[in-house]
Amino acid sequence: KGIAERFGAIRRGLTVGEGDLRSLEIRFANTPIYDEAVREALLLHADFDRVREIVHKIRGGEIEVVIHRSEETPTPLAYPILRRYVEAPELFSPEAEREEILNRMRLHLSSEPVHLLCFECGHFHEEVRIGEMPDHPECAKCKSRLLTVLGWAAWTVRDAYAKRARKLDLTDEERKLLTRAKQVADLVAVYGKRAVYANSVYGVGPTTASKILAKMQDTEKEFLNDLFEAKLKYVTTRPYWNAPQAKPKLY
Template structure:
């Protein structure tokens, strides 16, 4: 799988990062530094670069893992000159500027509140196990500045949790050409190696998944659907069939009592829908909400009689109702892979647009 992932990465045209090659990738509003330097050095390097960018308001957030540093920028990377940005403002800065950035991280930005809390607990200045978060954690630096607690925190940070000398050395080696530096711009999707950190921090990672990951997502969707059980309501005889396994349904499901294929798959209160249908069959009046629920169920049943089991599968996907299901089913997919791919795209489209529906 690793070899396949690297081959997929190479197929995008991007260089493969190594311990002697740093790849800077731009995608959408994200910049991914592929730096195989480990947790501590990547964290330190990320803090220093963020401090250098902070003066121009370029970075919104950033994260790191042992192999990558991810920056969420305030502008799309297509509007930024990545080469100029990094060669001049990161790798090309003078030693006093770089040292000032390191000092700013260590003493002004101060991302060490948790370590300071532990030190303060050992010193007896805070009760052990005390829950602190938010502003209370941020105030620790001011509270213990110019105290032995502050000095001990800085000492431990420099010894165990950061490597500013190492970060300076990496920047120097890149500038001197001892470490190969490459740039790459991803267009529609990030490289497979970048996706490992992006999927943990972007809003809808499935939308940017590379092909090998998208295939896995589609497989998981299929397994999830086929593992479900649903209730089905027959519109001809009013019989409710409970807990029918989607995986075991025939291509064209039918009612076990009357053999009708006019079955509505129910994914919400099946008893409620059944009662409404019985009221309708008994010629009782329905209120507005009941009429809407019955109409929706009937539209679902119409799809089942036309498309069979695939109509049930389509409507069992999160965010896909009768209208969207009809659009997907009308494509008359020849293969299940194409069918599930369109279902996944419809689901992602729903997730992406749902927050704007009430605006």
């Protein structure tokens, strides 16, 4: 992040959520920013002399390498690797970590910037952080609460809305995206910020979000737990779906 800031690729001092931090490696692959990050990591954060010493001691028998195989759950050393590379590392986490997982999920969602589109006047709100929203967010222009949450197709939906406003013909895909966006806007109008949270979770669409929000959970923990369970269900059942899915969100 610091190197991207120095290159001017992202704004200095910008709060970046855990998911976005992990995506920087992908976004800046094959760029001078990536090359400089690798160079700096090797220069400042790699102790090659110590690594050589350990390897020599292993070869000389001074350090014994013990292999531990876990048949049922990943080993403690495996969890950080799974969190980095597996689409849903929560699938492999012990139940005892559930509260910590929910807390990480809350922190990530709160710092996540989302795009909002007002279905009343068409005003586009770019990169609004969920945690900074009021309980019932309103359009900055017309004060309507009919706001939809836009993800990877943000600009496509915005352009489709503009086309519809000008009474231009829409493609089938644009109609489908607008229909889904309107469903989300209806949820936000009724449930407020909780609906924004729900529709920002990977694998949770408006239909699933509607069922979760209708439960009117008494506590934030219960609400997050329901979102967490919905995400896990999506990840575990997605391989059996025939329809192509959107690119996974990197958490």
